[in-house]
Amino acid sequence: MTIIGRPADWPATEAEALAVQDALRGRVVLDEPGPPPGAGLVTGVDVAYDDERDLVAAAAVVLDAATLDVVERATAVGRVAFPYVPGLLAFREIPAVLAALGRLTAGPGLVVCDGYGQAHPRRFGLASHLGVLTGLPVIGVAKNPFAFAYRPPEARRGATSPLLADGEEVGRALCTRAGVKPVFVSAGHRVDLDHAVAHTLRLSPRYRLPETTRHADALCRQALKEAVA
DNA sequence: GCGACAG
DNA sequence: ATCTTGTCGC
Numbered sequence: 001m002t003i004i005g006r007p008a009d010w011p012a013t014e015a016e017a018l019a020v021q022d023a024l025r026g027r028v029v030l031d032e033p034g035p036p037p038g039a040g041l042v043t044g045v046d047v048a049y050d051d052e053r054d055l056v057a058a059a060a061v062v063l064d065a066a067t068l069d070v071v072e073r074a075t076a077v078g079r080v081a082f083p084y085v086p087g088l089l090a091f092r093e094i095p096a097v098l099a100a101l102g103r104l105t106a107g108p109g110l111v112v113c114d115g116y117g118q119a120h121p122r123r124f125g126l127a128s129h130l131g132v133l134t135g136l137p138v139i140g141v142a143k144n145p146f147a148f149a150y151r152p153p154e155a156r157r158g159a160t161s162p163l164l165a166d167g168e169e170v171g172r173a174l175c176t177r178a179g180v181k182p183v184f185v186s187a188g189h190r191v192d193l194d195h196a197v198a199h200t201l202r203l204s205p206r207y208r209l210p211e212t213t214r215h216a217d218a219l220c221r222q223a224l225k226e227a228v229a
Numbered sequence: 230g231c232g233a234c235a236g
Numbered sequence: 237a238t239c240t241t242g243t244c245g246c
Contacts, residue, residue, distance in 0.1 A: 047236075049237055084237075086234040092237095093236070115235045125235070146235045184235085 001228055003055070004078030004099045010091070017088045018122075025124045027132045034110060034137040034191030037198045040065050041109030044212025045100065045130075047093045048220040049080065055227055056080050058096035059219035060104055061212065068203070068211045074103035075223035086146075087121050090129035097130060110191065110199060111138040112212040117188030117196075119148060119163050119171030131189020138188035139196040141210055145173070145184055155179050158201060172197055176204035183208060 011017040035042075042065045047058045055077060062072040076099030082091035093115075101108060117127030117140040127140030145163070150173045153159040157178050163171035163186070171186030174197055185200050187193045203210035209217075 047237085049236085051238080084236065086236090089236055120235080140235085142235050144235060147233070 001077060003227075004076055004096065006079050006081040007095050010081050010095065014085060014088065017082070017085075017091045021122055021124045021129075024129065024132050025122070028118075028124070028128045029190045030118070030187055030192060032137070032190045032192065034139075034195045034199075035065075037195065037202045038065050041071065041107070042199070042203065042212055043101070043104070043108035043111050044210065044214075044216035045097045045111060045113050046213055046216035046220045047096055048224040050224055051080065054080050055224065056092075056096045057220045057224035057227055058093070058100040059216045059223055060097070060100040060108065061215040061219055062104060062106070062108060063212055063215070065109070065202070068205070070215060072104055072106065073215075073219055074100050075219060076100040076103060077223060077227045089115055090126040093126060094130055094133065098133070101134065108136060111136050112199070112203065112210055113138060113140055113188070114213055115142050116140045116146060116171065116184070117186040118193075119146065119165070119184065119186035121147060123170070125186070125188070127186065127188025137190040139191050139199060140186045140188050141200050141213060142184040142186075143209070148184075153182055160197060169193070174200055176201060177208050180208050
């Protein structure tokens, strides 16, 4: 099995990573609707870690957006490229994610990742970063509110409440299942917030998390477990 | 200044 | 993210 190395030009320090965010942040596109919800392909990406072995495994699972059936799966195993630093998650996840996406036969369509896009302290979270690097439409669906204040949405499926930063709506808490903790949606790149929420709801007909992330999560864990060091 | 903070 | 058994419930 091939183990992807850390990119030679990858930031090695927090200062370098911050400089990269500053350099790329202006390229984010937010005024496009993105692909129509329920049509075409949707790809979930996720990453699992084994810090003991310094390994990271990424998975990309492509679903038919209309039926939510799995169309294709790909994985990649690599060395951890960056430590976990709140606000710099993208530098830890993206190299392996790019490798997994690169192993897909067809284009991924809309990409859904764990974490945030615009709902980020510096407005350039994982989903936006991945979008700018690939040019793909990307949205972020996180399980935790990070540092953002929000009022819990109503407990019925489809209800939302804004995620506010300096009075600006940078994302939305979305109830995907009655009575359970909401997920936190934000626009990443080439998809506006309204459409990001619509996609997330369609992708989560039964469980709290979108089918895309559920599939990707299971696959990257499996890939990590099967990885040989 | 200190702590908290997506995964 | 990850460390971790059984258990309550549809």
